[in-house]
């Protein structure tokens with residue numbers, strides 16, 4: 001008869017642990033709940049993009065990126081951010097920019113995820129200015 005009291009105990013412990021885990025997961029996803037655009041903004045600041053680019057503050061070593069999602073296709077931006085050196089050899093728009101800015105943008109070693117976040121960030125900046 002003793003056993004009947006003992007058996008449910010582990011189940012209760014497991015259930016309590018699962019509930020605690022679920023609560024912790026919910027809390028952590030709220031506190032790290034950055035939007036894609038916010039992630040992109042952080043990457044823009046941390047990856048030294050801002051050393052060569054402003055968004056609406058004029059040219060630096062590279063073009064002002066205000067309106068970039070309007071003048072370039074998303075696919076173009078993805079290819080550019082993934083491998084500017086390839087684009088500078090093969091893409092007419094990239095070649096033309098190089099002729100104006102005279103320095104090749106260095107490859108920033110971005111992951112596909114970082115590239116998506118950056119494009120979301122540029123889109124949100126462009127949308128905010130309309």
Ligand code: HEC
Nearest residue numbers: 047048049052061062063097098101102103104105108118
């Ligand atoms: C050392 C300076 C430098 C850094 C750092 C740099 N860029 Fe550039 N970027 C340029 C230059 C210069 C161009 C113009 C094309 C060329 O000459 O290579 C350019 C072009 C671009 C363009 C295309 C602009 C247009 O009008 O089509 C985008 C988008 C861009 N850069 C995004 C970024 C992002 C995002 C980062 C950071 C992850 C970054 N750049 C870091 C110099 C830089």
